[in-house]
Amino acid sequence: MTGERTNGFWDAVDGRAPMPTAARTLGWTLIQASPERGEIEVSFEATDDFLNPAGTVQGGFLTAMLDDTMGPALAATLDPGLYGATLELKVSFLRPAKPGRLVGHGRVVHRGSTIAFLSGELLDASGQVVAVGSATARILGTG
Template identity: 30%
Template sequence: MDHNGTAGIDQRIADLRTLLEQGLAENVGVGHSLGIHLATLEVGRSVWTFRPSPAAANAMLTVHGGVIATLMDTAMGSAVYTRIPADSYYTTLELKVNFVRPLSLTADQVTCEARTIHVGRRTATAESSVTNADGKLIAHGTCTCLLTTA
């Protein structure tokens, strides 16, 4: 079946799950270092969670914007990954984040949902939003990814 077939997509999702689980087991990656964890992975969509902690603090003792941006970049990149052929890779070309409200270091877990908008031969775009436990928007943004082949 070609890269657009169900078997190829299912394998792509399984491969990414395996890589993420391996990283957590080996204490490697943003899952380990920042506490960013995959909740849902589907074709063109991913949901990640993050529980704020003092390790994510900025000078104002709220969660650093770079940590939130990393959460969003991870979610959007994962959504893109599920839509590209098995012999392809992506890298983020552009990341745009709008911070709507601060995130307390003592806040409950937040959720970041990302969806692909466009996946072409050379570029892909995605959007994401981060919400707190009450469903209030923390941040939203978009990315553009460059697609390459192995």
């Protein structure tokens, strides 16, 4: 699926570099990516360790999942030596999320030379949206 693409994102996805610890903790898995369209679909595994006292996934974990959905939507489009740093992140929680698989859809809404605007949503196992988000990211060089 990724061909000969290389950058930190594709290197981790293709096993040429370790997956970031945060992504591993969240159970991040790439389902599909369309860099040409700036879109990505990923999944997460919300474990019992993510639960709040009410027995649902704590909002901070859902926020991290959205960040790890929208950021990779941008990362998949970047040339080697570039990465996106989140400058601003807004999340709206629509309904409680239960432990298990959650699917994230991320999209690059607009990308300039140094700033990108992103959107994302998380869906539960029944396909209902549990949270939506938007982010602004700065495109930076790694060196």
